[in-house]
Amino acid sequence: MTSSAEHDPWAALDALWGRGTAKPVDATVDATAFYGRCSTEDNQDPQTSRGWQLGNARRFIEPRGGTIVAEYFDVGESRSVPWHRRPAAAQLLLDLKDRGRGWTAVVVGEGTRCWFGNQFSLTAPRLAAYGVDLWVPELGGRYEARNPSHAMLMSLLGGMSESERRHVQLRVRAAMDAQVRNEGRHQGGRAPYGYVVVDGGVHPHPRKAAEGLHLRVLQLDPEAAVVVARIFAEYLESHTDREIASALNRDGIPCPSARCPAQNRHRPCDGWQASTVRAILENPRYTGYAVFGRWTKHDVLLDPDDVAAGHAVRFRRAAPGDAVRSERPAHPGIVSVADFTQVQLLRRAKARGGSMIERAARRTVHQYRFRGLIRCALCGRKMESSINGGRIYYRCRARTLPTRARPADHPATVYLREDAVVQRVGPWIAANQLAGAAGLPGSGQREATAGAADAYRALGLGLQFDPNSATLTGVIASQSVGRVEPAAATRRTWTNVP
Known part of the structure; x- marks a missing residue:
């Protein structure tokens, strides 16, 4: 009887190399670092969010022998922000270079909270380059870069995360527009100069009312309201923004940041400026009607030539027709609708006439590197x-x-x-x-x-x-x-x- 080696001369060498033996579907996990993220924009509780994400991660890796020895958790960071611009995620990437970091794998509690768009394709290769495994619950195990199904699924999760964020933004904005249009509801933020925010009664939403939340409404600040009325009156008398600001400074009238420093901590109390007068003259809320959406958020690429650098959120003035106005007066007015309309007509006429003080919005020709810095x-x-x-x-x-x-x-x-x-x-x-x-x-x-x-x-x-x-x-x-x-x-x- 001949031996199997005579039929297969490679048998002994294959046995030595382990060729043909079944490989384990999942490798075991050793010391692991946990990463999670929580955004406070939706009133999420950071402690609760961290708790359930960490719990998911532990239930996922502990049956495989894994132990979480380090935690990285970002609070208040949008998922659209790249990892290198999130404090905890940036620290995790920095610790990859430390050979004494104490962990050899990273686990997340939920993939859609950690990656957005194409962020995963920019993060996973960095982990792999330092020999760190990545465990994702949605995959049911360790991410395998050579597995096309894993790459496709993580790409889908990034797209779903991006879509979810945009849908939430649209739904929230539509609800706020409806509240302003139908109820004249104040949507928060700083009160315009000439008004103060006061208690408006129990919140109409049952759950929020049960939690003790109240509505907030605008009420006149008598002394400041007189100044606002004066600004509109002087402008209708053909005074310019700069002339009005200079007159207010000469008369010793405190500017908005000086009158209410608590809600203007970001501004110095340096007196009236032409831009301050312009902002008042262009604010339609002084008519007594609620107006919402005059400024909108935009995601602006930090570097158009490097999309991976991510976006920065910037506020831009929306087109006048895009703002939402209440159907009836929502708070006491300071100027009439007719006077406010006349002011806007005058400003447009001066802009067409080439005034250097009140000019229409124009395309910026020069790009300033340190604008506002x-x-x-x-x-x-x-x-x-x-x-x-x-x-x-x-x-x-x-x-x-x-x-x-x-x-x-x-x-x-x-x-x-x-x-x-x-x-x-x-x-x-x-x-x-x-x-x-x-x-x-x-x-x-x-x-x-x-x-x-x-x-x-x-x-x-x-x-x-x-x-x-x-x-x-x-x-x-x-x-x-x-x-x-x-x-x-x-x-x-x-x-x-x-």
């Missing part, structure tokens, strides 16, 4: 963008300040060249490995800079310029971009800045 160290105000002789500047004009709020050592006008800022801030960010994280443009003079301000803002960049000492100070407050040494790269000062 530079403050004057003397008065604390944001320096406005301007262009002169083909060169971009940031300026602060003391003459727009009320006399009592004007520092004695403040020059009449402060100018700061943008190229001088770029030459200092650009290399600083690049040296600390920040530019790649947010898709910032290079430091050249004439390349496209669209989205640069949003990218800098996502990094938490803030700049302050002292014209008397020619000193520029930069601070990076964000900790969510995965810097290698964030504590050592958050502040920098430059001297002799032109």
